[in-house]
Amino acid sequence: MVWDQLKSSSFQVNEEMIETLFICNPANAPAKEATRRPVLPTPKAENKVLDPKKAQNIAILLRALNVTKEEVSDALCEGNTENFGADLLETLLKMAPTKEEEIKLREFKEESSPVKLNPAEKFLKAVLDVPFAFKRVDAMLYIANFDAEVNYLKKSFETLEAACDELRSSRLFLKLLEAVLKTGNRMNVGTNRGDAHAFKLDTLLKLVDVKGTDGHTTLLHFVVQEMIRTEGARVSASTQTTPRTQANPLREELECKRLGLRVVGGLASELGNVKKAAAMDSDVLSSYVAKLAGGIEKVTEVLRLNEEVKSRDDAWQFHDRMQRFLKKADDEIIRVQCQESVALSLVKEITEYFHGDSAKEEAHPFRIFMVVRDFLAVLDQVCKEVGRINERTIASSARHFPVPVNPMMPQLFPRLHALRAGFSDDESSAASVSSP
Numbered sequence: 001m002v003w004d005q006l007k008s009s010s011f012q013v014n015e016e017m018i019e020t021l022f023i024c025n026p027a028n029a030p031a032k033e034a035t036r037r038p039v040l041p042t043p044k045a046e047n048k049v050l051d052p053k054k055a056q057n058i059a060i061l062l063r064a065l066n067v068t069k070e071e072v073s074d075a076l077c078e079g080n081t082e083n084f085g086a087d088l089l090e091t092l093l094k095m096a097p098t099k100e101e102e103i104k105l106r107e108f109k110e111e112s113s114p115v116k117l118n119p120a121e122k123f124l125k126a127v128l129d130v131p132f133a134f135k136r137v138d139a140m141l142y143i144a145n146f147d148a149e150v151n152y153l154k155k156s157f158e159t160l161e162a163a164c165d166e167l168r169s170s171r172l173f174l175k176l177l178e179a180v181l182k183t184g185n186r187m188n189v190g191t192n193r194g195d196a197h198a199f200k201l202d203t204l205l206k207l208v209d210v211k212g213t214d215g216h217t218t219l220l221h222f223v224v225q226e227m228i229r230t231e232g233a234r235v236s237a238s239t240q241t242t243p244r245t246q247a248n249p250l251r252e253e254l255e256c257k258r259l260g261l262r263v264v265g266g267l268a269s270e271l272g273n274v275k276k277a278a279a280m281d282s283d284v285l286s287s288y289v290a291k292l293a294g295g296i297e298k299v300t301e302v303l304r305l306n307e308e309v310k311s312r313d314d315a316w317q318f319h320d321r322m323q324r325f326l327k328k329a330d331d332e333i334i335r336v337q338c339q340e341s342v343a344l345s346l347v348k349e350i351t352e353y354f355h356g357d358s359a360k361e362e363a364h365p366f367r368i369f370m371v372v373r374d375f376l377a378v379l380d381q382v383c384k385e386v387g388r389i390n391e392r393t394i395a396s397s398a399r400h401f402p403v404p405v406n407p408m409m410p411q412l413f414p415r416l417h418a419l420r421a422g423f424s425d426d427e428s429s430a431a432s433v434s435s436p
Contacts, residue, residue, distance in 0.1 A: 029183035049104045049121050050097070058095050058120035065091060068128035079140065079321040086144040089137055096134045098126055132305045135313045136318075139298040143325055146332075149292055153336050154237040156285055157343040163277035163369055167305050171232075172267050178299040179223050180204065187219075198326050200355055201368060204375040220378065224264060232260025257390050265383040282344070283366045289340050299326055362366070 008055050049059070065088055072092065075084050097105060110117060117125065127133050167173065178217045181199060188194040208219035268275070303322050309315050344365065351368050364370075 002064060020171070025201050039355055049101060049108060049117065055118055055120040056105065059118070061091050062123060072123075073126055073130050076089055076133055076140070077318065079136070079318040081140045081144045084140070085142070086141060086148075089141040089144055091110065092127075092137050093134065093141060095120075095124065095276070096137075097128075102128060131309045132302060135305065139302045139322075140363075142295040142298050146292075146325075146329060149288065150332050150336060151389065153285070153288055153292070154217070154339060156280060157336075157339040159273050159276050160268075160280070160343040160366075161346055162273040163271075164346040166271050166404045167350055167368075167372065168353060170270055170352055172263065172270060175231075176223070176227060176264075176267070179227055180207065181218065183223055183226075198356070200279075201371045201375070205378070207373065208378055218382070220382050221386060222380050224379070227264045228260035228390075229388065229396075230260070231263040232256035232258070235259045254390075260385060261387050261390070263405045265387075268380050271372065271376060272371050275373045275376065277366060278369040280369075285340070289336060292336065296326070299329075375382060 067088070068082075072084075074080075083090070102123075105121065105128055108117065108121075108125065130136065180203070181196065184199065184203075185194055185196055188196075207223065208218045210219035211217065212219075212222070233256060236252075236259055299322055303319065303326075306315055306319055306322070345364050347368075351365070354368060
């Protein structure tokens with residue numbers, strides 16, 4: 001080590017100067033610790049009701065709340081949640097003392113004790129003078145949160161219902177399924193998979209994994225191009241007011257593709273509630289409903305305890321507030337439970353509508369929405385790529401060929417060269433092919 005390199009005679013210090021400057025005490029001087037006295041007397045730790053750190057945390061919370069102990073006590077006695085929001089009640093609940101601390105605070109007599117309570121302890125002692133104070137806080141917190149919880153659950157179940165309706169009624173989504181089914185059958189012609197009548201929606205996520213002979217164009221790109229062509233022609237025909245001319249076929253083709261791309265690219269917006277439903281968790285929603293229904297017990301318990309102190313002037317006021325809430329809450333909970341049952345039933349039906357059997361999806365009831373959401377994200381990206389490709393292709397053709405452009409491109413998917421004739425705009429055909 002470095003200390004092994006030091007020599008005892010290599011450096012000398014002036015010992016007298018050290019004693020003068022730093023006032024070294026003689027060896028026989030009495031230790032100062034023996035004569036020290038504390039500046040202020042500190043109370044013994046056992047005389048403190050609350051742990052110092054807990055008392056400090058409560059004091060900080062009280063400063064943030066900016067309420068007096070009298071205001072809190074009055075609100076708890078009356079069961080008044082209007083003036084105190086959920087945040088304040090939740091903060092109060094965090095201050096709840098342990099059973100041992102509660103006993104000490106109740107038995108503490110400040111007038112006969114040499115130790116004074118700190119502000120946090122005084123606050124808790126005042127609150128504990130209210131019968132079953134923190135059970136009231138817990139029940140009132142449930143009441144304060146009740147409307148927000150109910151509205152959240154109602155909105156969630158409404159979203160699920162809307163998502164099921166969007167999937168079932170979307171003409172464009174059904175047309176896309178038809179295009180994928182026909183494309184897959186054409187590619188698999190002559191095999192045991194070449195005459196499929198349906199497929200699981202998970203297949204949609206695999207379309208980008210099948211690449212053409214150029215190594216870049218995927219099967220989804222091909223399907224999107226075909227959808228753009230048919231949807232563009234449909235929209236163009238429905239909006240055309242004057243007879244078509246051959247004056248500028250290039251411009252007509254460009255406009256047709258733009259119209260079709262706008263329609264196909266709008267599928268994600270059309271299935272907006274499906275994407276919202278994909279972010280939900282069925283277990284979480286069910287636990288929220290169960291928690292909402294179970295929380296009523298907190299209110300019934302404080303009502304029962306209140307019966308024992310009806311001699312107090314404010315007991316009747318507390319009783320009336322709790323009873324009014326219970327009547328409203330019971331009706332709301334029944335409605336939420338019914339809405340949950342309807343929504344989950346619709347989700348099961350829509351899963352069976354597309355997959356034929358929902359038994360395998362019971363562990364993840366909302367999985368069908370997740371699959372569609374993930375596919376829509378891929379579809380949106382492919383639509384952007386196809387749009388750029390189409391713009392570049394038509395712009396390049398316009399510069400070099402001032403004639404109608406329909407060049408013979410190399411067949412990216414050789415088996416699909418005759419597929420275009422198979423796509424139909426017949427809506428009834430699309431619906432029948434997509435049914436399980």
